[in-house]
Amino acid sequence: MAVRIGFIGCGGIARQHMRRLAKMEEVELAAYYDVEGEKARECANEFGGRAYESYEEMLEKEGLDAVYICTPPFAHGDIEKAVLAREIPFFVEKPIALSVRVAEEIAEELERKGLFASVGYHFRYFDTVERAKELLSEREIGMVLGWWLGGFVGTPWWRVYAKSGGQIVEQTTHIFDLARYLVGEVEEVHAYMSLRLLKDIPNMDVPDVGVCNLKFEGGVVGNISNTCITGAGGRIGLAVYCRDFVVDITGGRLTVIEPERSESFDPKVDPYELEDRIFVEAVRTKDPSGIRSPYPDALRTLKVTLAANESAKVGKPVKVG
Structure with a gap:
């Protein structure tokens, strides 16, 4: 049936x-x-x-x-x-x-x-992400860097903070979630955000640039940056740094970088x-x-992104509840 x-x-x-x-x-x-x-x-x-x-x-x-x-x-x-x-x-x-x-x-x-x-x-369903997760399970992670750098989203509710939660909550949440999936739980964030260049857009009150430092359980540190000001030169992805070993996921493409070689893998699944x-x-x-x-896991990602918003508001680090 x-x-x-x-x-x-x-x-x-x-x-x-x-x-x-x-x-x-x-x-x-x-x-x-x-x-x-x-x-x-x-x-x-x-x-x-x-x-x-x-x-x-x-x-x-x-x-x-x-x-x-x-x-x-x-x-x-x-x-x-x-x-x-x-x-x-x-x-x-x-x-x-x-x-x-x-x-x-x-x-x-x-x-x-x-x-x-x-x-x-x-992102969790890319075969390349699963391969990255397997590679990282064998290594000690030092730091992680993530990006969602792109253009403005024209949907009317997206530009209204009370309706979308801003770019980190609505869009860059994918990168925060990917970081959790590959690295582990985030215990503290410190974020800065600003509405800099898109003030001319009607009803726009979400920040158009933002950066967030992350402290993971176990000591890994990281940064995730986002913007919606650029239609050129953008980037969406995450890089995880180990000793002499980097896993870079851009879109769904995985690149493994070592001192004398690098190898890239395109996703084979939708x-x-x-x-x-x-x-x-x-x-x-x-x-x-x-x-x-599953929903309870996604709730933990939501807590991280909302903590980032709170940090930017109060101007100091915020523990993830």
């Missing part, structure tokens, strides 16, 4: 998932809701299933096996709780919330009901397809052990 999936949020990232799920024989795309009803209707026309005017009605009528929650950051909370009230496992895009309190309430409810949720940290397939299999078998970014 096919796994029946409903979508709450039908924007760009949702459609990336839909296109991959639609190719899986064991999946039925059954229902869609979006605050812009036309988006839900377009998805129903393209992938089959029914569009709804409210997610509550969708959850009530469809008998879904799983739900994808692909909403902006500020919309998280009530949706997840409504899905959990019907004891449906879900896949949710990052960031999982804009407050620790909301995310902790959801994590507690997941545990109480014995349910699971997967979070869209797709990480979005793999994270979707693993989630579907978890729903089908009721075994979530293959999920690489």
Whole structure:
């Protein structure tokens, strides 16, 4: 029997998932809701299933096996709780919330009901990242440097701090999560952020440049920098430094650097397809052990990025709770 999936949020990232799920024989795309009803209707026309005017009605009528929650950051909370009230496992895009309190309430409810949720940290599903993780497991790490250096995101809510949480929480969270995945837990952060060059953009109040120093458990130190001011010369990735050995992940490409040689590896898997397939299999078998970014783990990444925001606000280091 096919796994029946409903979508709450039908924007760009949702459609990336839909296109991959639609190719899986064991999946039925059954229902869609979006605050812009036309988006839900377009998805129903393209992938089959029914569009709804409210997610509550969708959850009530469809008998879904799983739900994808692909909403902006500020919309998280009530949706997840409504899905959990019907004891449906879900896949949710990052960031999982804009407050620790909301995310902790959801994590507690997941545990109480014995349910699971997967979070869209797709870097964890690159085969090159798995190779990097294996290589680093054999070595002592000294430091880590990360970047999300790119251009402005035109989505109206992204530029509003109260709706997106800013670039570190909404976008660079991928690099913070990748650092945790490869290096370990962060215990303290010290961040600086500023709105420098994009003040002319209407309603813009998120910082357009930022840097964050990190202190990991065990003594590893690091820095993750981000900006949304440049459409040229950008970089998205993470480099982990050991003695005479560097692992560099740029996009999905892995480069291993040693004093007299370097070797690069391009990814051979689609990480979005793999994270979707693993989630579907978890729903089908009721075994979530293959999920690489379970909700409680993503909560720890959220705590790091929110601590960075707090550090920039108060002007001093902040412990990660």
